[in-house]
Each structure stands twice: as structure tokens, then as C-alpha cells.
Amino acid sequence: MALIDLCCSSAISARTRAISSSARTRASGDDRSARARNLPGSGLGWLAGMVLALLMLVAALDARAEAIEVRGFDNPVTEKRYQELTATLRCPKCENQAIGDSNSPIAADMRERVYAQLQDGRSDKEIIDFMVQRFGDYVLYNPRLEGRTLLLWGLPGALVVIGALVLWLIIRSRRRTQVRRLSAEEQARLDDLIDREGSA
Amino acid sequence: MKRRLLLLLPLVLFLALGIFLYQGLSINPFERESALMAREFPDFELSTLEDPERRVSQDALSGELSLVNVWGSWCPTCRQEMPQLLDLAERGVRLVGVDYKEEGASDGERRARGRAFLTQFGNPFEFNIFDPEGTLGFDLGVYGAPETFLVDAEGIIRYHHTGYITADDVEKIILPEVEKWR
Structure with missing residues (x-):
């Protein structure tokens, strides 16, 4: 299987290029502003900032043009x-x-x-x-909802319903053991025990 | 006891879903079936690579089973495919080429390069449809050359092959399909 010809040079790589180019711009800009700060007077620092901003803007526009048509x-x-x-x-x-x-x-x-x-x-x-x-x-x-995609659309809902059903079964079985009434024999024994406790 | 077994249901469902999804991982997404399968070859009216004056349409494909191969002079895998296509032509399969578009070249350059390609690597095609804008390619749903379509005598697409045809594919897939639809 070789389908290499109309390969995607993906937008991800375009983005990577964009990021790396703007990173480069930023690095050189920092360089500039660092040098500017060493010079007497703060006016040049401001200018360097402007140049940096402009370069970054150009880099960003350039990257956009590469990935998307106007x-x-x-x-x-x-x-x-x-x-x-x-x-x-x-x-x-x-x-x-x-x-x-x-x-x-x-x-x-x-x-x-x-x-x-x-x-x-x-x-x-x-x-x-x-x-x-x-x-x-x-x-x-x-995907469109049709016969073939029913499973795709229906499965999540079906799983929720099945989960709820299982949960309900568990809760019901627990509740039943908890509220089970004592048989007459058990009740008599319990009364007996309580009475003995009371008389002792 | 029955209720206990019922509690295993989520686990069973989970395993079934897991197996189903795991199988999906090994599916090659480029081996999906063409949307044009069992449908008519799309309408087109283009010239041939050989003769700019000669116009061809889908009528040129009907009457006889043909293997329509989408290629481009810019496409390296198409070169690797040529020996197999020449072999198929020798075995009596009718081949029709589509010279698929090339970005950023004039029509004259494209034609010259297309012809040079066939001179260099051999020409198994009865004729080549010249598709400089890729309109026919688009209507065929071509997303990467080479792609090959088997079109029966009624002009219906019967088989679609993405990627290049290996010598193994010729024996195991292409020739059996040709026999099946002839």
C-alpha cells in the first residue's frame, strides 16, 4: 500500500512552521531590545518593541496565508x-x-x-x-442517522439504559434484604431475648 | 443465581465492545470502498493526452470492460506501477489512462511531461484522458494517485483500487475481478 503522492502536508506542520518562525522572530526581537536597553535613552527600547510587534504580525500573517486561502x-x-x-x-x-x-x-x-x-x-x-x-x-x-449508523448513534444511549437497569437491580435487591420482615418464629425469639434482658 | 448472572452483563458488553473497537484499530482507512461502486462512471468531456483535438466522453469507456488508471507524471508510485499495467495490457485487458492534474504547470507543460512519462516508462493505455483541472478525478473521488477503477462494458464501476498495483495484486485481485465482470 503506497499512497504517498497526494500526501497531506498537514496544517499541523504549517502551524509548527508558523510557531517556529514567530519564535525565531521573537528571539531576534529580544536580542534587539536587549541591545537597545544597553544604549543610552529609552526611546530606542520603545522603537525595538514596535519593530518586534511588527515582525510578529508579519510572521503571523505569513503563516495564515500559507495555510488558508483568502x-x-x-x-x-x-x-x-x-x-x-x-x-x-x-x-x-x-x-x-x-x-x-x-x-x-x-x-x-x-x-x-x-x-x-x-x-x-x-x-x-x-x-x-x-x-x-x-x-x-x-x-x-x-455521520447521518440511517440504518447503518444506528449502532453508532444508539449505542451510547443503550449503554446508559443498561447501566441504569443494572443499578436499579442492585439497589432493589439490597433494599429487599434490608426490609425483610422477621418470621413469626424469629419475632418470638427476639421478643423472648428482649424480655429476658428486661427482667435481668 | 439468575440475578447474579445478570450482574455480569455489563462486563460481557464491555468485552464485546472492547473486541469490536480493537478490531477497528487494524482497519486500513485507505482500503475503504469507493462511493462510486456499482454506479455509472461519471460524465466527462475532455481531450486526450495524445491529441488535444480529440474529445472523449464516458461513451469511450462503454462497449468493452476497461481498467481506468489515474496517474500523473509527478507521481513516483505511478512509475512503479507501470510494469504491472504493461503486463495487464499484454494479457489482453483494455487499459485507459487518466493523466491527473499537476499543480502549478501550464497545459503545454503538463502534456509534454505526460507524454515524456509514457515514453520513458511505457504506454499500456489505449488512450489517455487529459484531466488538467482534475475535474474527472474529483468526480471519481480520487484523493491520491495512483487509483484504478474497473469499468464494465455497460460503463458501471465494478472495482476500485487505491494505491499502486503490485505484481501480486495483478494475479490475486485484478485478473480475478476482470474475469468476474467481463
């Missing part, structure tokens, strides 16, 4: 739908990433289709069906 939306509702769809559709190439989180080419293609179809005015359901038709149920992070 998309324009007519209204915030569509944008929200885009974000939700790309967060709930799973990248078919990467085992556990939403298409919105993955840098793999197929995830980029899928985001492109989601965007284009949203612009065409398609509904969420139509877009999801479109993806499932091609890539199967695998792409759904929210």
Missing part, C-alpha cells in the same frame, strides 16, 4: 456556513483532519468546490451530498 463573501452568513462546512467535512486523504485544517491538495480542491457551490446558492445539504456522492460517508464528521 476568500471573499457577500455576507457573514455565507462565511459562517463556509467555515462550518469546511470544519465538518473530513479530508479523504488525511485520516483525522477537516478539509479546513488540511494542506493536502484534495482538501484544497474540496474547499474550492464548497466555496463555488456556496456562491451558486446551493444549500448545505446539497453540498454535503455532492461530497458524499464522490468520497463516501468517510468525509462526514457528523
Whole structure:
């Protein structure tokens, strides 16, 4: 099994790159501000702070551009739908990433289709069906409720019910031993003992 | 006594669930069945790699059972697969290629590279569908080349293979499937 070609260069690695690059920026910035502090006058320290902030901002913007395309939306509702769809559709190439989180080419293609179809005015359901038709149920992070997924949806509930049932059985059996009435013979013996105690 | 046994029920359920989930750990997530299984090969209209003027559609696939292989000149495992595909072609299986898109290249470059690939590694294909935008690949649900689809004479997808076909796969999977659907 060799499927190495459209490999996910995952967003995680993009993030790692982003973190390491901003860490580098910060390190060099600290260097600068340390040097600045040695110089007479505090104005340069302030300047170094500004430069540091600017560098960090540039690094952050750079990292964002690497992981996510810039998309324009007519209204915030569509944008929200885009974000939700790309967060709930799973990248078919990467085992556990939403298409919105993955840098793999197929995830980029899928985001492109989601965007284009949203612009065409398609509904969420139509877009999801479109993806499932091609890539199967695998792409759904929210599996649909149907015959095959009954176990998946029903099992947690069933386990809670079974647990409650067992608990009830245990409590009932305990309670029964506790409230068991004494037989006539036992009662007589008990009375007898109490009487003897009283007369002694 | 019966009630006592009933108390073992959670343990039994837990063990059953444990075994079920443990088996899930060994499933290869890339060996899942294609969503297109037993469905018609998707509509397309593209040119061939060989001749930019020649347009082909899904009609070009019907009439005879074919093995449709999605490949790319940029894909190293596709190279490893070529000897097996040449072997299959020699044994009388009809092969059709899909030259799957390459990021950041012009159509001219892609065509040139695709042809160079076939010159270098051999050409087992009757013709190659040129899919520069990856539209056919997307409709086929291709998420990593190479992928191979067995399409019967009616144009229905009967088998899907992800990853490259080894010599072992040819004997044990591909040829039996070809015989089954011919």
C-alpha cells in the first residue's frame, strides 16, 4: 500500500512552521531590545518593541496565508456556513483532519468546490451530498442517522439504559434484604431475648 | 443465581465492545470502498493526452470492460506501477489512462511531461484522458494517485483500487475481478 503522492502536508506542520518562525522572530526581537536597553535613552527600547510587534504580525500573517486561502463573501452568513462546512467535512486523504485544517491538495480542491457551490446558492445539504456522492460517508464528521449508523448513534444511549437497569437491580435487591420482615418464629425469639434482658 | 448472572452483563458488553473497537484499530482507512461502486462512471468531456483535438466522453469507456488508471507524471508510485499495467495490457485487458492534474504547470507543460512519462516508462493505455483541472478525478473521488477503477462494458464501476498495483495484486485481485465482470 503506497499512497504517498497526494500526501497531506498537514496544517499541523504549517502551524509548527508558523510557531517556529514567530519564535525565531521573537528571539531576534529580544536580542534587539536587549541591545537597545544597553544604549543610552529609552526611546530606542520603545522603537525595538514596535519593530518586534511588527515582525510578529508579519510572521503571523505569513503563516495564515500559507495555510488558508483568502476568500471573499457577500455576507457573514455565507462565511459562517463556509467555515462550518469546511470544519465538518473530513479530508479523504488525511485520516483525522477537516478539509479546513488540511494542506493536502484534495482538501484544497474540496474547499474550492464548497466555496463555488456556496456562491451558486446551493444549500448545505446539497453540498454535503455532492461530497458524499464522490468520497463516501468517510468525509462526514457528523455521520447521518440511517440504518447503518444506528449502532453508532444508539449505542451510547443503550449503554446508559443498561447501566441504569443494572443499578436499579442492585439497589432493589439490597433494599429487599434490608426490609425483610422477621418470621413469626424469629419475632418470638427476639421478643423472648428482649424480655429476658428486661427482667435481668 | 439468575440475578447474579445478570450482574455480569455489563462486563460481557464491555468485552464485546472492547473486541469490536480493537478490531477497528487494524482497519486500513485507505482500503475503504469507493462511493462510486456499482454506479455509472461519471460524465466527462475532455481531450486526450495524445491529441488535444480529440474529445472523449464516458461513451469511450462503454462497449468493452476497461481498467481506468489515474496517474500523473509527478507521481513516483505511478512509475512503479507501470510494469504491472504493461503486463495487464499484454494479457489482453483494455487499459485507459487518466493523466491527473499537476499543480502549478501550464497545459503545454503538463502534456509534454505526460507524454515524456509514457515514453520513458511505457504506454499500456489505449488512450489517455487529459484531466488538467482534475475535474474527472474529483468526480471519481480520487484523493491520491495512483487509483484504478474497473469499468464494465455497460460503463458501471465494478472495482476500485487505491494505491499502486503490485505484481501480486495483478494475479490475486485484478485478473480475478476482470474475469468476474467481463
